[in-house]
Structures are given as structure tokens and as C-alpha cells.
Amino acid sequence: MAVLETIVVAFWAMLPAYVPNNAAVVAGGGRPIDGGRSWGEKRLLGDGKTWRGTAGGIIAGLALAGVLTMLEGDVSAAIGIDVPPFTPLAALGLAAGAMLGDILASFLKRRTGRQRGAMFPGLDQLDFVVVSLPLTALLATDWFVSVFSWDVILVVVVLTPILHVTTNMIAYKLGLKNEPW
Numbered sequence: 001m002a003v004l005e006t007i008v009v010a011f012w013a014m015l016p017a018y019v020p021n022n023a024a025v026v027a028g029g030g031r032p033i034d035g036g037r038s039w040g041e042k043r044l045l046g047d048g049k050t051w052r053g054t055a056g057g058i059i060a061g062l063a064l065a066g067v068l069t070m071l072e073g074d075v076s077a078a079i080g081i082d083v084p085p086f087t088p089l090a091a092l093g094l095a096a097g098a099m100l101g102d103i104l105a106s107f108l109k110r111r112t113g114r115q116r117g118a119m120f121p122g123l124d125q126l127d128f129v130v131v132s133l134p135l136t137a138l139l140a141t142d143w144f145v146s147v148f149s150w151d152v153i154l155v156v157v158v159l160t161p162i163l164h165v166t167t168n169m170i171a172y173k174l175g176l177k178n179e180p181w
């Protein structure tokens, strides 16, 4: 695969995993998933992981996968690069995996004594990739193998932190997020 083609496919295939984090920021609020409970001195997950944000994130990822699947033929023809449609299970793995990765990251942040909103370089940028890709491989194995070749995975690992830093900076400037990470 040519480099540009690999980048386009990687970005396209990861969109249903990218959007949930941003949608959660907008949808978030209300009851935290941990119900305010602590483990020892520290919160289990913290007030930054809410049911509403998580549900909103997953629904946004699924909806986007549906829209991309409808557009896939036209987009492929228009740009001359064959982008893939999403199966329902692939969409679920990407969207739910992204939210789960983010939740696990908060669990780790709290265990390591980080307050809500504290940064954890590396984890903040790749938490959702680390869970969404394996979950998608598990739920939609054939789809995953056909889309995520090793070069696509490499691009995802390099591209995701860059996109993450950029979009969070924008969300911060727009006043949607409290911290720029």
C-alpha cells in the first residue's frame, strides 16, 4: 500500500474510535460511573467518567460508523482510495473499546495518585487504541484482519497521539475541556 493510502485508511478506520472521546466531553455530566466510590483513599475512576459521557461517546462512534459505511462507496470513488465499510461488530469494538480504554486509563491514573484532569503522557494519547484494536480484533476478527494490516497499525500508533494532542488543544481553546490534554 502506498503511504498516503495507508494514512487515509488508518484515519478512516479509526474515526469511530476517535470520535467517542470528543463526544464524551460534550455529552458528559451527571452521575459518575463509580458512583462516587473510592478504593482506599482514592476515587475508583473519578467524576470525569460519567454514564452519560460514556453512552454518548459510544452512540456517537456507532452513528459515525453507520454514516461512513453509507458514504464508503462514494468516498472511495471520489478519492481513488478504497476505504472500508464498517460491520456493526467492528463499529462496536472501536467505539466501546475507545471508551473502555479511557475508563481503564482513569482507573490507572487514580491508582497512581493523579487527580481528575491530571495528565499521564503516553497513556492519555494511546489508551483508546490499546483497548479498541484488541476488542475489535476479538469481536470482528475477519474485518479487523482485512483492514488493519501491520502498516495501518503502525500509522495508527504514530498518527493517533498527534491527532489527540491537536483535537484536545482545540477543545481546550473552545472552552469544552478544562485541560489541553
Ligand code: CTP
Pocket (backbone or CB within 6 Å): 024, 025, 026, 027, 028, 029, 045, 046, 047, 048, 049, 050, 051, 052, 053, 054, 099, 102, 103, 106, 109, 115, 116, 117, 118, 177, 181
Ligand atoms: N467524560 C465523561 N465520561 C467519559 C469520558 C469523558 O463524562 N467516559 C467527560 C467528563 O466531563 C470529563 C471530560 O469528558 O471531565 C474530559 O474527559 P477526560 O479528559 O477523559 O476526563 P478528565 O476529566 O480529564 O478525567 P481523568 O483524569 O479521569 O481522565
Ligand code: MG
Pocket (backbone or CB within 6 Å): 117, 118, 179, 181
Ligand atoms: Mg483528561
